[in-house]
Amino acid sequence: MGWAKGKHALITGGGTGIGAATARMLSAESAKVSLVGRRREPLEAIASETGSSVFPADMTDREAMEATFAAARDANGPFDYVILNAGIGDSAPFLKTRREAWDRIIATNLTALFDGAQLTLPDLIQGEDKRLVIVASVAGLRGAAYAAPYVASKHGAVGLTKSLALEYAKTGLTVNAICPAFVDTPMVDDSAERISRTTGRSEEEARAALAAMNANNRLVTADEVAASILHLLHPSSRSITGACLTIDGGTTA
Structure with missing residues (x-):
């Protein structure tokens, strides 16, 4: 029996990388896990390992998110932990960055956080030991050349985290950001290919x-x-809120 037994965790971007690793660890702690992502196949692969539930959806489509989150809630109960992890990256000189690229990155990395938080907060502000974790980046704490849309989106993610943490500090909800440096995930594979x-x-x-x-x-x-x-989800972390936890090997030291 794990410390998360019976808790319902929603993970966006749950089919690969950080989302998949989090699903494995939460399942090992006996949580009920709902995986959300654009592609069904990776989600089902992780679900076959973990017993998680699969809910494909485009995180840039508010109506699709509403329907998907409602289905996850019907299947596994009210949300206890929400990990907003879905994200994309790109790189280009600023003057060669097309408006379409800006819109796509902001929609996925920032606007989807707004929608995801709004749709799950009614559950998260009820009861104790509720958690919202936003997967941001060290790019949300400093600048980076050739990645203006990505950096802007991650700064927005950090700002949203801090604002929500203060707004809901007197409830049983904590809101924190995870800010990793380059992580060995499919996003880095895509960057290496570019x-x-x-x-x-x-x-x-x-x-x-x-x-x-x-x-x-x-x-x-x-x-x-x-x-x-x-660590941020654990009951012992109830006083950690508004934090931006860096996992970067000293990059922002």
């Missing part, structure tokens, strides 16, 4: 270059991030 395509370097060399941007010269693992998320 670097390889534009520079002619091999994808292995591109991954090494990304790892070198972390102060400890290695990529953070998804399990390391998931373990920090579980």
Whole structure:
């Protein structure tokens, strides 16, 4: 029996990377886990390992989110833990960044957080030991060249976290952000592929270059991030709210 037995955890972006690692750890603690993501196949792969429930949805579609979250609530009960993890990245010189790219990144990385929080807060402000965790990035704490839309979206994620933490500080809800550096996930794979395509370097060399941007010269693992998320969910963390937990090997030190 785990400390999360009977708790209902909703994880967006639950089919790969940080979301999948968090689902595995929460399931091991006996939580009921609802996985949300755009692609059914990765969600079902994790569900087959963990016994989680699968709810495919586009996180940039408010109506789809409403229907999906309602289905998850009907299946597993009111939300106790909500981990808003879905996100995308891109890189380009600012003057070559198209408005369409800006809109797509802001919609996925920031507006979807607004919608996700609004749709789950009615459950999260009822009862004790409720948790909202927003997966942001060290890019939400500092600047980064060639990634203006991504950095802007993650700064917004950090700001939203701090605002909600203060607004609901007198309830049983805590609101915190996780701010990892480069994590060994499919998003980094995509970044390595773009670097390889534009520079002619091999994808292995591109991954090494990304790892070198972390102060400890290695990529953070998804399990390391998931373990920090579980720390914030634990009942002993009820006084941690409004925090931005960095998992970056000293990058922002």
